[in-house]
Amino acid sequence: xxxxxxxxxxxxxxxxxxxxxxxxxxxxxxxxxxxxxxxxxxxxxxxxxxxxxxxxxxxxxxxxxxxxxxxxxxxxxxxxxxxxxxxxxxxxxxxxxxxxxxxxxxxxxxxxxxxxxxxxxxxxxxxxxxxxxxxxxxxxxxxxxxxxxxxxxxxxxxxxxxxxxxxxxxxxxxxxxxxxxxxxxxxxxxxxxxxxxxxxxxxxxxxxxxxxxxxxxxxxxxxxxxxxxxxxxxxxxxxxxxxxxxxxxxxxxxxxxxxxxxxxxxxxxxxxxxxxxxxxxxxxxxxxxxxxxxxxxxxxxxxxxxxxxxxxxxxxxxxxxxxxxxxxxxxxxxxxxxxxxxxxxxxxxxxxxxxxxxxxxxxxxxxxxxxxxxxxxxxxxxxxxxxxxxxxxxxxxxxxxxxxxxxxxxxxxxxxxxxxxxxxxxxxxxx
Amino acid sequence: xxxxxxxxxxxxxxxxxxxxxxxxxxxxxxxxx
Numbered sequence: 001x002x003x004x005x006x007x008x009x010x011x012x013x014x015x016x017x018x019x020x021x022x023x024x025x026x027x028x029x030x031x032x033x034x035x036x037x038x039x040x041x042x043x044x045x046x047x048x049x050x051x052x053x054x055x056x057x058x059x060x061x062x063x064x065x066x067x068x069x070x071x072x073x074x075x076x077x078x079x080x081x082x083x084x085x086x087x088x089x090x091x092x093x094x095x096x097x098x099x100x101x102x103x104x105x106x107x108x109x110x111x112x113x114x115x116x117x118x119x120x121x122x123x124x125x126x127x128x129x130x131x132x133x134x135x136x137x138x139x140x141x142x143x144x145x146x147x148x149x150x151x152x153x154x155x156x157x158x159x160x161x162x163x164x165x166x167x168x169x170x171x172x173x174x175x176x177x178x179x180x181x182x183x184x185x186x187x188x189x190x191x192x193x194x195x196x197x198x199x200x201x202x203x204x205x206x207x208x209x210x211x212x213x214x215x216x217x218x219x220x221x222x223x224x225x226x227x228x229x230x231x232x233x234x235x236x237x238x239x240x241x242x243x244x245x246x247x248x249x250x251x252x253x254x255x256x257x258x259x260x261x262x263x264x265x266x267x268x269x270x271x272x273x274x275x276x277x278x279x280x281x282x283x284x285x286x287x288x289x290x291x292x293x294x295x296x297x298x299x300x301x302x303x304x305x306x307x308x309x310x311x312x313x314x315x316x317x318x319x320x321x322x323x324x325x326x327x328x329x330x331x332x333x334x335x336x337x338x339x340x341x342x343x344x345x346x347x348x349x350x351x352x353x354x355x356x357x358x359x360x361x362x363x364x365x366x367x368x369x370x371x372x373x374x375x376x377x378x379x380x381x382x383x384x385x386x387x388x389x390x391x392x393x394x395x396x397x398x399x400x401x402x403x404x405x406x407x408x409x410x411x412x413x414x415x416x417x418x419x420x421x422x423x424x425x426x427x428x429x430x431x
Numbered sequence: 432x433x434x435x436x437x438x439x440x441x442x443x444x445x446x447x448x449x450x451x452x453x454x455x456x457x458x459x460x461x462x463x464x
Binding site: 083084087090091092094095098099101102105129133176179182183186189190193194196197200226229347348349 | 435436439440443444445448449450452453455456457459460462463464
C-alpha cells in the first residue's frame with residue numbers, strides 16, 4: 001500500500017479526460033499518417049493484397065510494441081487474470097477484418113468521396129452502443145449530450161464535406177452504387193460495433209497492450225481467409241504475395257503506423273469512453289488530407305470552390321473535436337460508468353478494487369519490475385529482420401513528393417508520439 | 432477458464448450484439464461478391 005501511494009505521488013496528475021482527449025488526437029495523427037506509405041505502392045496490385053500487407057505489418061507491430069513497452073510477462077499475467085476477454089479481443093479483430101473488406105467494395109463501387117463519410121458514421125454507431133451497453137453519457141447534463149452528439153455529428157459532417165471536396169482526385173469507378181453504399185454503411189456498423197469489445201475490455205481492467213496482442217489474431221486470421229476467398233485460394237494468394245514482394249514494405253510500414261494510432265485510440269476508448277474517444281480519432285481524415293495535399297501534391301487542380309469546401313470541412317471537423325474535448329464527464333455520469341464496471345466484476349468474478357484502480361489509470365502491477373525474457377529479444381530481432389528484409393529491393397511508385405513538407409509532417413507525427421506517450425507513461429505507466 | 436465464466440460469456444448481451452453484427456457483415460460480404 002505504501003509503495004503504491006509513493007509511486008502514485010510521483011505520477012503526473014493530469015486528468016484522465018485530458019489524457020484521453022490527447023490520446024484521441026494523437027490517434028488521429030497516426031491513423032491519418034498510416035495512409036502515406038501506401039501511396040508509394042506501385043500500381044497493379046489488388047487492394048486485397050495491399051490490405052493484407054497492412055494487416056501483416058500490424059500483426060508484427062501488435063506484438064513488438066507491447067513487448068517493448070511492458071514485456072510478455074506482464075501481458076500474459078494480464079490475460080490470465082481476465083481470460084474471458086480473449087473471446088472479445090478475437091471478435092473485435094474479426095469485425096475489423098470484415099469491415100475493412102467491405103470498405104474495399106465500397107470504394108470500388110462508389111468511390112472514396114461517398115464511401116468514406118458513410119463508414120465514418122461508425123463513431124455514431126459506437127456512441128449508440130457506448131450509451132446503450134456501457135452507460136456512457138447517462139446521468140450527464142443536456143449540454144454534455146449536446147457537446148458530444150453535436151461534436152460527433154460535426155466530425156461526420158466535416159468528413160462528408162472534405163470527401164466531396166476531394167472527390168475529383170479520389171473517386172473510384174462509378175456504377176453499382178447501391179452495392180457500394182450498402183457496403184460502406186455495413187462497414188460503418190461493423191466498425192462501430194467493434195468498439196463494444198474495446199470498451200468491455202477496458203471497464204474490466206484489461207490493459208490495451210494485452211488486448212491488441214489477441215485482437216491481431218482475429219484480424220490476421222479473418223483477413224487471410226477473406227483474401228484467400230477473393231483471390232481464389234491459398235496458392236493464388238501466396239503467388240500474389242510473392243508477386244507483390246517488391247512493394248510489401250510500404251503497406252507493412254503503413255500497418256505499423258496504423259497500430260501506433262490504434263493504440264492511442266485504445267487508450268482514448270479506455271479513458272474517455274467510445275462515445276468521446278472514437279469521434280476524436282476519426283478526425284484522422286484531416287491528417288490524411290494534409291499528407292495528400294502538402295506532401296504528394298494531390299490537390300493542385302482543385303478549384304477555388306473546392307479549396308473553400310476543404311477549409312469549411314476541416315473547420316467543422318476541428319470544431320466538432322473541440323466540442324467533444326470540452327465535454328468532461330460529470331461525477332453523475334462517472335457513477336454510471338462505475339455501475340457498468342461493477343456489472344463486469346460481478347459477472348466474471350473480478351476484484352472490483354483492483355479493476356477500479358486499473359480503470360483509473362493506477363494499475364497496481366504497473367510499477368512492478370517485470371522480468372524480461374529471452375524470447376522478447378527474439379521477437380524484436382524477428383520484427384526488425386522482417387522490415388530490413390522487406391526494405392531490401394523495395395520499389396516505390398515514382399510520384400511527386402515534397403521533401404520539406406514531408407519533414408514537417410514527419411515531425412508533426414513524431415511530436416505527438418513523444419508528448420502523448422510521455423503523458424501516458426507519467427500518468428498511467430501505460431496501464 | 433472457469434465453467435461459470437463460460438456460461439456467463441454465452442449469456443452476455445455484450446457477446447451476442449457483436450456476434451450478430453459479424454454474421455450479418457459476413458453475409459453481406461458474401462452477397463456482394
